[in-house]
Amino acid sequence: MKSAVVVFPASNCDRDAAVALEQITGNKPAMVWHADSEIPKDTDLIVLPGGFSYGDYLRCGAMARLSRVMQDVIKKAQEGRLILGICNGFQVLTESGLLPGALMRNAALKFVCKPVGLTVTETQNVFTRRYDAGQRVVFPVAHGEGNYVADAETLDRLEGEGRVVFRYAPGENPNGSARDIAGILNEKRNVLGLMPHPERVCDPLLGGTDGRAMFESLIEAVG
Amino acid sequence: MExxxxxxxxxxxxxxxxxxQGKAIGHALNNLGFASVGxxxxxxxxEIELDxxxxxxxxxxLREMCEKLLANTVIEKYEIELKA
Known part of the structure; x- marks a missing residue:
């Protein structure tokens, strides 16, 4: 599997993502600067990493969405290429309109940085097929604006179409997200955004390996 | 540029x-003794200067600017005030 990691000014999980991708896929991902006009053509998976792109000015992800490389990411998403947005990457995806809803300030107004229990609620997709439906995993979260918001109709639709892939485990919602939503798919199921960090739990030295199955799922799907 | x-x-x-955030500000005002704050x-x-x-x-x-960037209309609304 060939992957690319987009690097925005003030991305800070781009290297975590690159290390996890290289360890698990065996291929070094292309690191693509925000001002570049194109993602390499043979890329199977594009990762939008965590961080504070453009200093979170105006709104998280609002500036990144307008960067040059994002125009190509949006195009490739529409063509069906796989896009994984983690944390700030999820915020960029909602701002870009590639995923519905928005991520607002955490309900308790505090930045949360801790491991959180999640339920894998959906496995009929390329990102989580190697997990068991209903499986509990622990991924770290680290964000101040991860409070997922959408209108009731959108939330019903996401649930009805099996597009809520991760939920915070009962009692562990760290940010007030509607219906405990931690990660969602787009309609075509080729774009996933989530607030928790799977790339930070791919090596036992870092406290866990629950995130590996996501990358293994992608390898299996892409071949 | 004028x-x-x-x-x-x-x-x-x-x-x-x-x-x-609004809620926290409200609580803080109440705690400061502004009992009438609801x-x-x-x-x-x-603020934007326009040529x-x-x-x-x-x-x-301005409306286009709001729709494209200044507001996230999923969660936000906007009002525009113009002065010569």
Whole structure:
């Protein structure tokens, strides 16, 4: 599997993502600067990493969405290429309109940085097929604006179409997200955004390996 | 550049969208002894100088700016105030 990691000014999980991708896929991902006009053509998976792109000015992800490389990411998403947005990457995806809803300030107004229990609620997709439906995993979260918001109709639709892939485990919602939503798919199921960090739990030295199955799922799907 | 028009754009959360910051500000005001303070909602004020004389054109441009960047219309609404 060939992957690319987009690097925005003030991305800070781009290297975590690159290390996890290289360890698990065996291929070094292309690191693509925000001002570049194109993602390499043979890329199977594009990762939008965590961080504070453009200093979170105006709104998280609002500036990144307008960067040059994002125009190509949006195009490739529409063509069906796989896009994984983690944390700030999820915020960029909602701002870009590639995923519905928005991520607002955490309900308790505090930045949360801790491991959180999640339920894998959906496995009929390329990102989580190697997990068991209903499986509990622990991924770290680290964000101040991860409070997922959408209108009731959108939330019903996401649930009805099996597009809520991760939920915070009962009692562990760290940010007030509607219906405990931690990660969602787009309609075509080729774009996933989530607030928790799977790339930070791919090596036992870092406290866990629950995130590996996501990358293994992608390898299996892409071949 | 001499600017012809000055705009003030107010970006606030839509009604019904929870505003924890506004709530915290309200609590803080209550704690300071402002007992009459009820619900508080907060937002952003963006001031923009425009090199444009035509108010209608300016307004149309500002609306487009709001839709494309200044507000996230999933959760926010905007109001535009124009002054010569």
């Amino acid at each position: 600017c012809e028009l000055k705009a003030r754009v107010f970006v606030t959360l839509k009604n019904g969208v929870l505003d924890p 619900a508080v909602r907060q937002g952003k004020l963006i 444009e004389r035509d108010e209608a054109k300016a307004r149309a441009g």
